[in-house]
Amino acid sequence: MSHDVFETKDGLKLRKLVDLKPTTAKEYQDAMLHRVEKFSKRQDSPFNDFIENTVVQGLRFILDSKVKIDNMLGENKEKVQNIIEKILLAGL
Numbered sequence: 128m129s130h131d132v133f134e135t136k137d138g139l140k141l142r143k144l145v146d147l148k149p150t151t152a153k154e155y156q157d158a159m160l161h162r163v164e165k166f167s168k169r170q171d172s173p174f175n176d177f178i179e180n181t182v183v184q185g186l187r188f189i190l191d192s193k194v195k196i197d198n199m200l201g202e203n204k205e206k207v208q209n210i211i212e213k214i215l216l217a218g219l
Contacts, residue, residue, distance in 0.1 A: 131143045166174060197204055 133141045133143065135141065200207055
């Protein structure tokens with residue numbers, strides 16, 4: 128890239144862009160895609176660990192809730208399940 132350099136009164140150097148390669152955007156896009164692919168393949172990635180932990184914690188919460196609700200319902204569990212099934216089937 129060619130550029131002109133200008134200096135302000137306070138000594139700050141500014142560069143004026145004169146030309147830009149038409150392939151620059153494609154190069155940035157390829158670099159970003161390469162980086163995303165690299166991190167998706169890494170098993171020790173903090174991003175992957177965060178996502179996996181979030182999913183596991185969410186599933187654990189749902190299953191714990193289901194077990195507690197089943198315990199609270201006791202013998203009425205089957206009746207409630209049948210009512211929920213009827214409501215869901217009526218909605219379809």
